[in-house]
Amino acid sequence: MPSRQSLNCALLARLYLENNMGMNNCIIKIAAPVLILASATTMNAGPVGRWLKTSHDFGAFDEDMGNMTTEFRLLNEGDAPLVILSANASCGCTAPSYNREPINPGDTAVMTVTYNPFARPGKFDKKIKVRTNDASAPNTVLAIKGVVIGSANTLRAHFPVDAGKLKLRNSMLNFGEIAKGRTKTSFLDGYNHSADTVRPVITGLPGYIDVNIAPAEVPPGQQFTLTFFCNTAKAPDLWGLNSAKAFIKADADASQGQPLEFITVLNEDFSGLTAKQLERAPRISVSTSSVDLGSVEKGSRPTAEIIVQNYGREPLVLRRVSSSDSSVTVKTGSTKIKAGKQAVIKITVDTDKVSDTRGLINSKLSIIANDPQRPVSGVRIVGEIIEK
Template sequence: MKKLLTISVLAAFAFSVAAQNAVPKINFKTSTYDYGKIKEDDGVAYYSFEFTNTGNAPLIIQRVATSCGCTTPEWPKEPIAPGKGGKIKVGYNPAGRPGPFAKTVTIYSNAETPTVILQIKGEVIPHVKTIDEIYVTPIGDELKFEKIHFALGRIFLGRTYTDTIKFINKSSAPVTVKANTQGMNFMQVKVVPEVVKPNQFGAIVLTYNPDKREEWGFIVDRFTISVNDKAMNTSPITITASIEEDFSKLTQKDLENAPKAEFNTLQYDFGTVKSGDPVNYDFVLKNTGKTDLIIRKIKASCGCTTATPSKSVLKPGESTEISASFRTAGYSGRQGKTITVITNDPRNSTLILRLTGNVNKAQ
């Protein structure tokens, strides 16, 4: 009887040890897949990572996480017995994602190694746009433009700038296209060709001279075209740019002898006022440089704010007040108005002054 009891105890102990050592193991055939080159137009690309439970207990995949929403996984939700296998199906959506990609898929399970990271990679060949997708902006019934905005960005005095906008004649007859830039001697606009045949492409070629514009900072200009002598006044073509002085050729000695703009403060907090009460503050600008400081332009962020300097040219050591005022009528809540000051200081030619505070609604 004692012998039988001893055998039973040993068997129970062995079973307990075996149960404690029973663990699932997840073993993937590969942890990386290269899609190679896939087309954006072909839709979601799939690949299935195959795995086997090489452990001695059921494998449970708890969840699968991906590094971006462009990757979607599918995985078995039921326990996987020892010796059995399964697949993690991964889909990659290339829409709107041209170029190389590399994404990760993280597997969380009850396996001996609870976290496994898989990777997919490849390159998306971009969608080739059709003519109708490129030329989407109509002017009149005949023409479709790729855009109607010349964004010139930063442009500098002493240079001229050229840019082109393309269009197509979608009508069934030739059209004559002309540009109207009367009174704007700082730009030249050519239409090439002036007569555009059906389904033929044309171009608006802009040449812009910032010296003749006689303006500083951000500018917006517009001109119109005519089609078969009919003015397209409701569809102007816009030009935006920031006209700046070119300091790139200044030597170190030039910089040492240059003017320098320094304000007593760049921000005035007016606290809390009632709507309708004016806010006034005098910003003090001093030239701490070695040559004359020239105020090129002062521009407020809205018509409710004005700023007037007492001088526009400051000799070394001189100061001037820039009187700023904010008309609060019609405003309420937290307010922030800006005043842009452009000078010939090569180190800091554009300075932003701010009026901030709270406006209580009038009772």
Template sequence: MKRIVFFLGLLVPCAILNAQESGPVMKFLKTSHDFGTIKEEGGKAAVDFEVTNTGNAPLIITRVQTSCGCTASFWTKEPIAPNGKGIVSITYDPTNRPGEFSQLVTVFSNALPTGLALSITGTVIPRTKTPEELYRRKIGELGIANVHLSFNRVLIGQEVTDSIKVYNFSDKPMDVTFDRTPKHISVSMKPSKLKPKETGTIIVSYNTKNINDWGFVLDRVRVMPNKENHPNNTISISANIEEDFSKLSEKELANAPRIEFEEISKDFGTVDEGVVIEHKYVFTNTGNSDLIIRKIKASCGCTTAAPDVNVVKPGQQASLTASFRTAGYSGRQSKSITVISNDPKQPSLVLRLSGTVAKK
């Protein structure tokens, strides 16, 4: 009896092994390919992955799933007989994909496992872009890379500088000058005269010492190629001007003003279009020194009256009134009012006025 059990024990693994080897088996000569470095202007790169059916039944590749930038341009559609060979051809398009890449391709078939992963890697050397691509906006024959220059956060008393690249598309020398430049902004051209097909730089300096403003500030400067006034010839320059509280001592912070509103948001419910919504926001200086309201700015469609006082003594209460004219609006509306003060903990505070406007 023990001999019979032992014999059956030998037969079971063999049966399992035979079951595993039955049917189609998809085996690739290689499962990865490194293209190395390829040039973007060289066009698409392709590689063939050779597959062999090492099983005992026909192998059918049902589909090939690729990732971004990668396509399966061809694979063997006919059943691959046992010991037969097939091809999966993978193509990678480097257009507008500079730098390193690593992509996976999954080949599905009637073999187990149903999906087998292939990988391709490489590095795309970007092509040199044409002036037409780099300087899409034109002012006359002057190409400009960017028409908006953002300085983001600029502290009071600080001067910052940035630049914009330009290109002379004409066949003649070009003088580039600037008009309507505010006093806190200086703009210059380097070189002062552009040769034909030459690249230059507009240098912009922003000096907060020369402006009495706070928060988000937007200015526009005219660009004048050869002193000619072309349509759409402005560049916009923005900055978010903030007070520098970083140098305050612990004692100064403890004695600083504090702005506290009774409420920072108001829902006016549902009103008919054309109704004027008004709401008073009440605040108190809970700090230990004078609270100075630097600036109040409302979003589109909303206006805000100046507060009762611009300097609020410690413990004193004040208010400001927001007004929203609903004519021309419908649906859910949300308006904001930004209050800028000398409170070091919250120098910029946003109030909300929201509700629903029923269209007439």
């Protein structure tokens, strides 16, 4: 509220002008400064706070340096005591500290703001909301920012994969199950552990995976995010479990980098089928769920046959018949089986390629088909290898 003295001053000046409108310009010129003085006095009535600065940049610093502190100064330009009512930081890593005592007119108070960089590598930007009893501007936002150069221990915990100048959260991205025709995303966080700005590049991506790197240019000590998009429409011949590889480097000329592996499980999308289509859908029947090759000699190539039958009303399509075991090869007579018909799958095991040091054959054959009720069928292949 304006003081009694300032109100009286303003009133006297107004009356003076009203009663002397006919007087010469000299008198009006004398009255004008009185009005200005009265107005200025009224404007500064009550507590009026002015922050000498509202932001601070710590720049880049090592995490091992510990807590970083700066000061913000608040000047009371009013004619009544100014009080800081509250100060709240945007996260627990930032701590404001100040004196709760009133700030007399003309005096200055100090607010200390401390940032804790422990286990927080990379760029930060924090806010502190301050509330005072200044009626004209009760709320002020103070800001601190900087870049934390992570310590060795922090980087090992948060970015354990070493890719030269880059540190990565991991090196394998698992998209999980994806219905054909749809797109799914996966994310990978990285960190620039060098003193230079880097421009990460990825080579060797399969055609159905795209990537966005943000930011494209990564300053020293800052983090970046790789967003991978798996577009199954670009992979018409891929079904079931698939693995692909690519390579990431800090920039195009870097000699050191890191392989990346992508795992996807591509399934047929049956969600759009009508009740009538489901009724007429193909139905798969596999002659066995386990093939026992018995005892076979080292160096031999034992074979076995599996019968697949379609007892549905529409053609059964074998999307993929495969084994992740390199010792097993598969040959399918027909991949499209009419209603009521059957096909033969022939498997061959190269005993010289069996990796089990105990001489045991234990592999799995996966049969992916367009049967909505049973899209994936598995057949276990077992046996024992004996020396000649």
